[in-house]
Amino acid sequence: MSKTIDVCLSPQLIDLYDLEGKIVVVVDILRATSVMTTAFAHGAREIIPVEKLEVAREYLSKDGYLCAAERGGEQIEGFPLDNSPFSYMDGVVQDRSVVITTTNGTVAIERSMVADEVLIGSFLNLSSVAEYIQLQNKDVIVHCAGWKGKTNMEDTLFAGALVEKLKMSHELGCDTPHMALKYWESVKDNLTETVESSAHARRLNRLNIKEDIAYCLRIDEYQVVPKMIGDRLLLV
Numbered sequence: 178m179s180k181t182i183d184v185c186l187s188p189q190l191i192d193l194y195d196l197e198g199k200i201v202v203v204v205d206i207l208r209a210t211s212v213m214t215t216a217f218a219h220g221a222r223e224i225i226p227v228e229k230l231e232v233a234r235e236y237l238s239k240d241g242y243l244c245a246a247e248r249g250g251e252q253i254e255g256f257p258l259d260n261s262p263f264s265y266m267d268g269v270v271q272d273r274s275v276v277i278t279t280t281n282g283t284v285a286i287e288r289s290m291v292a293d294e295v296l297i298g299s300f301l302n303l304s305s306v307a308e309y310i311q312l313q314n315k316d317v318i319v320h321c322a323g324w325k326g327k328t329n330m331e332d333t334l335f336a337g338a339l340v341e342k343l344k345m346s347h348e349l350g351c352d353t354p355h356m357a358l359k360y361w362e363s364v365k366d367n368l369t370e371t372v373e374s375s376a377h378a379r380r381l382n383r384l385n386i387k388e389d390i391a392y393c394l395r396i397d398e399y400q401v402v403p404k405m406i407g408d409r410l411l412l413v
């Protein structure tokens with residue numbers, strides 16, 4: 178077993194990791210990567226994640242793009258889509274090119290781009306991401322989007338869940354995968370209760386989106402693996 182899995186707990190720490198030649202799995206459970214997984218599962222053709230709001234705004238006047246923008250959990254005026262997974266269902270994104278900018282998730286994606294492969298992970302596609310990784314002969318880094326540079330509970334728990342799935346094929350790189358795994362093992366039977374007490378969930382609850390949180394914690398709802406190809410996410 179010569180492959181490794183490591184966990185970066187925040188985009189502020191990602192420069193400490195050597196991403197070259199590796200697979201980076203970006204995770205932002207609440208809610209960006211859960212939204213992206215959902216959009217693909219509901220027929221989106223491609224997703225263009227952008228870090229800067231001004232860049233996303235440029236797409237508003239271009240033909241053929243459906244644009245989503247969120248800051249601090251709230252939809253930005255002038256953008257047709259918000260950052261709720263329920264907004265990406267019922268044919269809304271079928272065959273569409275979707276442009277997304279969010280507070281944390283799209284920052285983590287942008288900062289992962291020197292990796293060999295950048296995948297989108299969420300509880301909704303946990304096993305599919307693990308199975309895809311098993312087929313590659315590469316080291317893995319889970320890049321937790323956190324919240325405005327700080328570590329968070331739910332992304333760390335996803336990292337632990339992915340480590341659990343890969344621990345027989347990948348050596349644990351340093352202390353963070355061990356910590357994430359132990360944390361996941363200790364609360365996985367009470368995932369919803371645990372994440373509902375998180376700071377991120379409490380912030381989002383003020384926006385009245387309790388259903389979003391429960392939905393984002395469903396495991397293996399979809400069999401999709403979004404991957405960055407150039408400047409956009411496509412399904413592998």
Ligand SMILES: O=C(O)[C@H](CS(=O)(=O)O)OP(=O)(O)O
Nearest residue numbers: 208209249250279280281282
């Ligand atoms: O909309 C979300 O779920 C969050 C909002 S925030 O983190 O509370 O500002 O953004 P995301 O980029 O999906 O973490």
